[in-house]
Amino acid sequence: MGRGWVPGMVVRIQGDEFWHMTRVLRLGVDDRVELFNGTGGLVEGSIQRIDKTGSEIVALEDTKTITPQGVQWHVFAAFGTLKGGRADWLIEKCTELGASSVTPLLTERSHTIGGNRVDRLQRVIFAAVKQCQRLHEMTLNPPMNISSFLPIVAQSKLSFLAAAEATPLFHVLPNLGVEDNGVLIVGPEGDFTEEEVKAMKEAGAIPVGLGPRRLRVETATISLLSALMLWSDAQNAETQ
Structure with a gap:
């Protein structure tokens, strides 16, 4: 993948992407494909040689640049x-x-994450980006x-603390307006300590409830992100 293409530019695809194109999708010479660079760049191309x-x-055209739409949600979770x-x-x-980024939070009860695990998560992101056809890759930040x-x-x-x-979240949202960016915070399996919660609330985080049941870290993260994505999308649609 490149950063920008012009008509006639040739891009060579190798490795896993080459295998996926030829063995899974069974694409051949003259078939049309779309190339993206992970930062909003998109161009149509044609397979010239295998x-x-x-x-x-x-490349058959100049690069189109697509800008991100809606609120950019940044997830901070102790996973x-x-x-x-x-x-x-x-x-x-x-x-x-559609989260813009995910950052592993290091807390008193979740104080480490292995470097080899981060490499694996990067591969998970890339596979998911292709699967759901995102034009902007999600960023996995250092812990x-x-x-x-x-x-x-x-x-x-906009900072929400599960x-x-x-x-309840839906009692809080009617009093708020959308912003360009927002922060979601989810604690570890043993939850944040009282001192950590107090510090985040004093910094401006809004505590919100996600229902009567105790949720796992990943369930709480996806529940909160899903709800806020739907809410912000609806708010943006009303203002357009």
Whole structure:
């Protein structure tokens, strides 16, 4: 994938993408494809040549640049201790739903995430981007501790903290307007400590409830993100 294409430019595709194109999709010479660069660039191309190690695609037009639409939601979740593919599922669904970024939160009860795991999650993101045809890749940020996170909360006009026994989310939203960016915060399996919750609330995070049942980290993250995506999309549609 390139950063910008002009008519006649040739792009060589190798590796997993080449295998997917030729073995799974069974594309051949002269078939049309779309290339994207993960930052909103899109161009139509035609397969010009296929050999044993790759295929060559010629761009048929100038790159179209598509800008992100709606509120850019940034997810901060303490999922470093999740096992059994649950972190993969969280990242995959955040990508599909349209989160702008996900940042692993390091808390007193979820204080680490392995570097090899981050590499795996990057692959999960790329696969999900292709599957749901996102033109803008979701960013997986390096892990962040609570003290470094608090200034982000303070600067955000929309910061929601998933919290048990808090005011239900849909009772909070009617009093708010949409902004360009928003922050979602979800704690670890043992929840945030009282000190962590107090610090985030003092920084401006709004505690919101997600129902009467205790939810797993990944369930709470996707529930909150789904609700806020639908809410912000509806708000934007009303103003257009």
